[in-house]
Amino acid sequence: xxxxxxxxxxxxxxxxxxxxxxxxxxxxxxxxxxxxxxxxxxxxxxxxxxxxxxxxxxxxxxxxxxxxxxxxxxxxxxxxxxxxxxxxxxxxxxxxxxxxxxxxxxxxxxxxxxxxxxxxxxxxxxxxxxxxxxxxxxxxxxxxxxxxxxxxxxxxxxxxxxxxxxxxxxxxxxxxxxxxxxxxxxxxxxxxxxxxxxxxxxxxxxxxxxxxxxxxxxxxxxxxxxxxxxxxxxxxxxxxxxxxxxxxxxxxxxxxxxxxxxxxxxxxxxxxxxxxxxxxxxxxxxxxxxxxxxxxxxxxxxxxxxxxxxxxxxxxxxxxxxxxxxxxxxxxxxxxxxxxxxxxxxxxxxxxxxxxxxxxxxxxxxxxxxxxxxxxxxxxxxxxxxxxxxxxxxxxxxxxxxxxxxxxxxxxxxxxxxxxxxxxxxxxxxxxxxxxxxxxxxxxxxxxxxxxxxxxxxxxxxxxxxxxxxxxxxxxxxxxxxxxxxxx
Numbered sequence: 001x002x003x004x005x006x007x008x009x010x011x012x013x014x015x016x017x018x019x020x021x022x023x024x025x026x027x028x029x030x031x032x033x034x035x036x037x038x039x040x041x042x043x044x045x046x047x048x049x050x051x052x053x054x055x056x057x058x059x060x061x062x063x064x065x066x067x068x069x070x071x072x073x074x075x076x077x078x079x080x081x082x083x084x085x086x087x088x089x090x091x092x093x094x095x096x097x098x099x100x101x102x103x104x105x106x107x108x109x110x111x112x113x114x115x116x117x118x119x120x121x122x123x124x125x126x127x128x129x130x131x132x133x134x135x136x137x138x139x140x141x142x143x144x145x146x147x148x149x150x151x152x153x154x155x156x157x158x159x160x161x162x163x164x165x166x167x168x169x170x171x172x173x174x175x176x177x178x179x180x181x182x183x184x185x186x187x188x189x190x191x192x193x194x195x196x197x198x199x200x201x202x203x204x205x206x207x208x209x210x211x212x213x214x215x216x217x218x219x220x221x222x223x224x225x226x227x228x229x230x231x232x233x234x235x236x237x238x239x240x241x242x243x244x245x246x247x248x249x250x251x252x253x254x255x256x257x258x259x260x261x262x263x264x265x266x267x268x269x270x271x272x273x274x275x276x277x278x279x280x281x282x283x284x285x286x287x288x289x290x291x292x293x294x295x296x297x298x299x300x301x302x303x304x305x306x307x308x309x310x311x312x313x314x315x316x317x318x319x320x321x322x323x324x325x326x327x328x329x330x331x332x333x334x335x336x337x338x339x340x341x342x343x344x345x346x347x348x349x350x351x352x353x354x355x356x357x358x359x360x361x362x363x364x365x366x367x368x369x370x371x372x373x374x375x376x377x378x379x380x381x382x383x384x385x386x387x388x389x390x391x392x393x394x395x396x397x398x399x400x401x402x403x404x405x406x407x408x409x410x411x412x413x414x415x416x417x418x419x420x421x422x423x424x425x426x427x428x429x430x431x432x433x434x435x436x437x438x439x440x441x442x443x444x445x446x447x448x449x450x451x452x453x454x455x456x457x458x459x460x461x462x463x464x465x466x467x468x469x470x471x472x473x474x475x476x477x478x479x480x481x482x483x484x485x486x487x488x
Contacts, residue, residue, distance in 0.1 A: 001312040003111035012172040021300035040089040041067035053294035105474025117305040125159040132165035134297040147174040155222035157187040190478035250278040324400035357389035446475040
């Protein structure tokens with residue numbers, strides 16, 4: 001593997017390898033100076049622990065650090081695209097790039113376009129994989145396993161990127177996850193759905209912190225972020241009311257398990273604190289150890305990427321995937337009452353969802369065909385669908401590579417290739433595993449959204465054809481057929 005972008009790229013073995021490497025460094029103070037000398041640290045957003053531990057890890061491995069913390073005083077303020085900035089540092093000879101950026105998918109975008117390893121130090125509210133790895137390391141040190149544990153994630157689960165990555169990692173281990181959050185800040189349903197689908201376990205939900213304390217091995221607290229609430233007095237009141245419900249204090253721990261570990265990615269918010277300082281003196285407080293472990297884990301990650309020691313999960317893409325599936329031709333004649341069926345030679349697209357033909361006409365750019373007759377018939381009777389649309393393209397030989405986009409709009413369609421008024425081939429088109437363009441990611445903070453002006457081509461991974469499910473290659477947002485927006 002070249003990049004460290006998302007936990008979902010890694011196998012269980014990769015995770016355990018990094019944990020063991022990091023624990024070995026912590027116990028033995030291993031320092032292995034690298035032959036190469038420079039690492040770029042590009043923090044477009046504020047950071048203390050992630051930036052300092054990442055840069056210290058690089059220094060301990062023999063690297064020099066170049067880069068910046070905050071975009072003030074850089075060409076970013078002049079409107080420089082993110083990729084231009086990153087390519088400049090690659091040209092200066094850095095051997096890896098550590099990046100924190102406000103746009104979801106920014107690290108993936110750079111990883112796809114740079115030759116050097118890219119380490120994601122947080123991309124908007126999407127994910128924070130290096131934090132998840134040091135979280136796992138801390139849990140592993142405490143329990144000597146990552147299996148058989150009950151783990152509660154508490155607080156802002158909607159925007160908190162640390163818990164997004166941690167939930168993805170826990171797919172690979174036998175854990176029982178409980179989610180505790182305000183209704184407005186709950187974990188996105190698609191993230192829960194993916195977790196349950198990938199590991200076969202059901203997530204539990206709780207309304208209050210007190211009810212889960214006696215049963216949990218790990219309680220992972222997060223900060224309720226004031227900036228997610230409305231501005232003004234009303235928003236401040238709502239924020240404090242919610243924050244107060246998720247305050248963990250020492251007196252709440254009387255009935256907890258003796259081995260309980262309390263984690264927090266830090267920082268705590270002193271204005272509306274979520275883990276009271278009186279918890280710091282208990283044997284359950286693991287968050288400062290957690291922060292310390294960031295140094296050793298980030299050393300292990302950087303060294304593993306430079307040496308290319310990580311295998312990574314296999315992708316579903318296949319160079320031999322078929323975009324067309326043949327169907328048996330039962331009746332070779334297409335001579336119905338409607339004009340649309342009266343083709344001598346061409347393509348008849350049948351069984352389209354009622355009202356979809358005009359949209360498909362635009363998606364296939366048939367309006368650019370000037371020398372062919374194209375006939376659309378809308379909302380006609382159908383024994384199979386009740387009502388349907390039909391689209392006829394006369395004297396045309398469009399290929400499955402040109403027609404697969406129909407599956408985005410009407411997956412139950414059939415395509416008839418007609419010669420001399422006879423159907424010579426019939427079938428359905430299917431989407432490729434990797435879909436470039438055509439769709440718009442519904443995450444407004446995704447780097448692929450055009451108004452961010454980062455010139456990032458929309459790319460989606462097709463997880464399921466029927467029912468249609470795709471996820472954004474960059475920000476990982478899962479979208480179903482009803483949720484996708486086609487880019488016209």
